[in-house]
Amino acid sequence: MTRVPVASSLPDFPWDSLAEAKATATAHPEGIVNLSVGTPVDPVAPVIRAALASVSAVPGYPTTAGTAELRAAAADALDRRYGLAGLAPSAVLPVIGTKELIAWLPRLLGLGRDDLVVIPELAYPTYEVGAKLAGARVLRADGLARLGPERASLVFVNSPSNPTGKVLGVDHLRKVVDWARERGAIVASDECYLGLSWDAEPVSILDERVHGGDLTGLLAIHSLSKTSNLASYRAGFVTGDPSLVAELLEVRKHAGMIVPLPVQAAMTAALSDDVHEDEQRERYRRRRDVLLTAVRGAGFTVEHSEAGLYLWATRGEHGRKTVQWLAERGILVAPGDFYGPDGTDFVRIALTETDERIETAAARLR
Numbered sequence: 001m002t003r004v005p006v007a008s009s010l011p012d013f014p015w016d017s018l019a020e021a022k023a024t025a026t027a028h029p030e031g032i033v034n035l036s037v038g039t040p041v042d043p044v045a046p047v048i049r050a051a052l053a054s055v056s057a058v059p060g061y062p063t064t065a066g067t068a069e070l071r072a073a074a075a076d077a078l079d080r081r082y083g084l085a086g087l088a089p090s091a092v093l094p095v096i097g098t099k100e101l102i103a104w105l106p107r108l109l110g111l112g113r114d115d116l117v118v119i120p121e122l123a124y125p126t127y128e129v130g131a132k133l134a135g136a137r138v139l140r141a142d143g144l145a146r147l148g149p150e151r152a153s154l155v156f157v158n159s160p161s162n163p164t165g166k167v168l169g170v171d172h173l174r175k176v177v178d179w180a181r182e183r184g185a186i187v188a189s190d191e192c193y194l195g196l197s198w199d200a201e202p203v204s205i206l207d208e209r210v211h212g213g214d215l216t217g218l219l220a221i222h223s224l225s226k227t228s229n230l231a232s233y234r235a236g237f238v239t240g241d242p243s244l245v246a247e248l249l250e251v252r253k254h255a256g257m258i259v260p261l262p263v264q265a266a267m268t269a270a271l272s273d274d275v276h277e278d279e280q281r282e283r284y285r286r287r288r289d290v291l292l293t294a295v296r297g298a299g300f301t302v303e304h305s306e307a308g309l310y311l312w313a314t315r316g317e318h319g320r321k322t323v324q325w326l327a328e329r330g331i332l333v334a335p336g337d338f339y340g341p342d343g344t345d346f347v348r349i350a351l352t353e354t355d356e357r358i359e360t361a362a363a364r365l366r
Contacts, residue, residue: 009132014125014338021327028330033361035350036332038162038309040229042283042354045276048228051269052262062261064253066094066237070264073271074222074237081274082194084206091215091242093249094259094267097234098192098223102126105188105219106134106154108251109244113137115153122164122339124190127156140340144179152185160193160202160307163339163348167200167306173210181217186244192223192236193308196281198288200306206240215241226309227277228270235259235267284309287351287358294362295349303346311349312336322347329364 018036025032065071071089078084095101103126106117117131121140131138136154141147157176159168173189180187189205203210206220219240225231239245252258259267270276292311295302300313315322319335326333326347333350336343353361 006133010129011125011132014334018323018332018334021323022332024324024327025330025332030330030360033331033353033357033364035353035361036334036348038226038350038352040225040231040352042229042280044229044233045270045273047273047276048230048266048269052233052266055265056262058261062258062264064093064256064258065249066092066259067261067264067268070094070268070271073268074239077271078204078206078222078239081277082204082207084204085208087206087239088242091245092237092239093245093252094235094237094264095221096236096257096259097225097231098190098221098236098238099126100234100257101221101236101238102156102188102190103130103133104257106130106136108248109154109186111136111153116150118147118152118155120156120158120161120340121342122161122336123156124158124162125338127158127190144175151183152180155180155185155187156190157187157205158190160196161304162190162193162308163310163334163336163343163346164303164312165193165305165308165310166312167197167202167304170203170207170209173203173205173207174212177205177211177218184217186217186219188219188221190221192221192226194222195227195277196284196309197307198285198305202307217241217244219244224267224270227280229280230266230270233263233266235263235270237267283355284351287353287355290358290362291349291351294365298365309351311351312346313349314346317345319343319345319347331361331364 071092074092075087075089111134113135115136117136118139118141119127121142128138194202205218221238224235295313302311302313305311323335334348336346
């Protein structure tokens, strides 16, 4: 039997195609301003670093379920920050970064070639990768009408959106939940940018106005990479339907998908402290104000971008041409076609650079 490498079933890694544009931007006399990836650049808060170090001498295995303190801190934070009352700490499961969970979620849920995974029309590439790793079919659809008679097994929603920053309202999310329940589908809501609202207030899939008091079939995915700057820690969690979370826990215990104990302690501290998160949000707000003004002043149209860490912008031309135009000015961004065919004429511009580099990018655009 001939072995078929898993990698052969996956799309090319998108950022590899930016090598030429990155070289052009790097050659700028004043250096590159890299706005292509949403990588945090600000320091991790001392309270989080202290918590990480506090258990660094513990030699034993951590639990896959996470410490009781971590699960309680996550449930409390969701209530305190977003008004999501009544979530059971036992229905919180820490994960090794949310990209890992999203990539493996269809497989962890037992999906295969007979199943359909619905992803947004403009989507974080890992949703599609996760479906392909499970051998499932993929359909891009923002509206239920596009699905027609199809019966989906898993529906991904993402609000605020990566890449567009679009925010889905209560009515939209409620329709998705109602539709999924009529068909026995699971809804997985990627809420990694929920704490970064600018011109609209995002809503969780776990908001009672959306689910009507019933969490059945719902999963909310949360990351600490953005507002807590913990991308290097690989720190996230999933919560929602207790039976689904318990199912994921059982599989992950067998597979050894365990968040290291020091990271669990760091997560507990991050979820228990709102001061550092508020400070980071305001940093991004200032950077967004500077960059948004400069981008519009340079003739771009910015669509959506009501929340999150990106500006979704166009010059009315193919996004790859815009990438090159910006690279010649020492600014690297991501082309919209990374995220789906509907993004061809757009670029995604990240807010994740230092104040100095954001000012430098704005000056070049001016």
